[in-house]
Amino acid sequence: MNLLSVSHLHVNFQVKQHSLPALIDVSFTLNRGERIAIVGESGAGKSVLGFSIVNLISKPGYIKSGSVKLDNKELTKMNLRQLQEVRGKRIAMIFQDPMMTLNPVLTIGQQLVETIRSHTKINYKDARNITIEKLHNVQISSPEKRFDQYPHELSGGMRQRVIIASVLLLNPDIIIADEPTTALDVTIQAEILQLLLAICRDNGVALVLISHDLGVVSKVAERTLVMYAGQIVEEGPTLEIINDPQHPYTQGLLNALPQMTLPGQRLNQIKGSMPSLTERPTGCAFHPRCPYATDKCRQESPSFIYSGVSSVACFMIEDMIDETDRDEDEQL
Template sequence: MSHLLEVKDLEVKFALRTGDLTAINGVSFSLHKGQRMGLVGESGAGKSVTGFAVINLISKPGFISGGQVIFNGRDLAALSDEAMREIRGNQISMIFQDPMMTLNPVLTIGTQMVETLQAHRHITRAEAEAIALEKLQKVQIPSPEKRLAQYPHEFSGGMRQRIVIAIALLTDPEIIIADEPTTALDVTIQAEIMDLLQQLCESERTGLILITHDLGVVSQVTETIAVMYAGKIVESGSTEKVVREPRHPYTQGLIKALPGSLQPGAKLHQIPGMMPTLTDIPPGCAFNPRCTLSQRICREQEPPFITIDGDACKVACHMVQPDASKASL
């Protein structure tokens, strides 16, 4: 099966007066048509920067300094701004964590949806309104005809996020990148939005990259998972395998921190320390100062990304033994 999206050795740097800082360091992953993937890690791990880099939307002083982002056979990292505009928001859509940052407060929902469609397709206003109506129905907005004439402030947070998803679906994209799409919502609405997103991806055969710190959400929605730490992927594989049998100490720590993993009343597990800043990434394995298994080799040598369990999982940890498969860089 050919890949719809293939990210190879992606590197993103930020140019500062003191020199370039590496934010993303050699990230690689792939996505098939209709596949749902989770990109997980704490704040500062590089998840959102990776998502923005996929659609070549890194703001200065950031820039893509290496690697490839192959989408339908084209390297997005090498395309001009004009060529990228044909793909961004059209073939690849993005959903942000705060819907009010996406929606224009002074335009009606209908106007915003019609303008989005007409920016990418040569269609009449009536045709655009018909498509907008259809997408609002798909995301289960009640009385969609009335809603087209309303403004963003007239909707609840959950409804606004549904509208943002409807806008992302307008052009029938092949991939949706969802960056913490439910952070601003309460738990019951979060579950509804994630169920909706999953159903839509399945029915439309749309690929999904779900960026989140919440392993609970990822385990319910995605098929594959990549765990990020300090700008690198430290573990990847099928979601079921990684969640059930995490190999990297960082992934183990994230899973132990989930409320559902403990007996009622037990104290939540916490990974000691903090994610390192870009200026202070330690030598060797970046996780070593926070790791209970850390040895001398962890402090001195960067662990290779090795294949384990046949081809089901990959992990970058000196304390995990490879199987018969060879280490892959």
């Protein structure tokens, strides 16, 4: 049985008299200890999906339909008290900016101890010992000293380590990491990613990594979901998607990586921009930016089709597979 199962999830935002789709028919599963990535440009719906998993979508957003199950228990129907038992304890989140997560007027120790004691009945001394142990586990030097410091006294990388320590306090089954290295320099990014990877491997924790960077994803995730305009357009093993991308959008993301361009040349980019919720095109949402778009792409939405070990929603790939099948039949 899957640890997490998301089925046909639709999330809308109510804007005046209009209900605008932000997630459209999103489905995927996550096994215990598995590491997956959700990739796409800003506005693709990655963070909305992450928040929807733990039912943290706030108005004007709402879950229109679909299912999110943890150990076969439906999260979308839970009341606030039931969700509080899940959030942090079963599913924990790491956000982009640790300064938006940490309270600037409380010490690191006060915040982490409060997290433990809000979910358990242990005393302050034991909570303090657990906190210091977790700070040590995320490779924070002098954890006893950091315990009494305020967030502004720590570097960006150190603050992100504190956030990782905070999500480990209650031994969650799943960590959702929403662009956890965006505000950090390259060296610190690598350290944080290696730390996340080691924690998940050592503790059997499942990871959902939200990122716009396939280069980052390739170092951590076993499986990748590529999102565009609120929909998953490609899914498969990460190495397969990196080495043999099927969807034109995935190809564009890979070509836009700095290492795909010679020194001194302009970086590659996908022409156009992500459509807004109010300007979603008909047919395949990517067709205005796609170099292979046909009239069919402009009028109809593609369904998923298997291509090797990946699945992709693209008429071009569908036509290529059909043509290959016809050639093979003719040879027989």
